[in-house]
Amino acid sequence: MGDFPLINTQNLTLSAFTAADVPLVQTFASEHALISMLDNAPYPYPEGAAAEWISTHPGLFAAGQALYLGIRLRQSGQLMGCVELHDIHQGHRAELGYWIALPFQRQGYAFEAACAMLRYGFGEMDLQRLDATVLTRNAPSIALLEKAGFVREGMRPLWGVSCGKPEDIFCYGLCRAILTG
Known part of the structure; x- marks a missing residue:
């Protein structure tokens, strides 16, 4: 796929992680309030x-x-x-994910980053569809996805795992054709 993309938005730069980022990621991921809102992230973070x-x-x-x-x-x-975009099926679909460290939450950064990744996925990667899952109790993330245009497609009982406990998740989807009309 070539080099990692470098994506600039009004307030952000989205770029590859480096070894210099390890201590901060380790610190951020050690926060229970952050990890408890993510699916399949271990806590305590090893x-x-x-x-x-x-x-x-x-x-x-x-x-x-x-x-x-x-x-x-x-x-x-x-x-x-x-x-992130993971579970990528080239030219077809991928799943969107994101997290923001506690000191930077509720400032619009996750939305700005998610929208930039949507544009990259639908544009540069020529994807037709993006999916996202969210814990049903994660109201801020639900609001972000819906504001970005995602549609709730269902709920999976006990599908996710947060801090070792099964949790219900909502499934969201967004098709490029809906955005482009």
């Missing part, structure tokens, strides 16, 4: 898990399976989260 996770990104990207980008403030370069 020591060394951030380095291991980041080390998988180049291979997954090269294989066309996933694209993980750090969300950074454009002015300072401060890392504050992740936006």
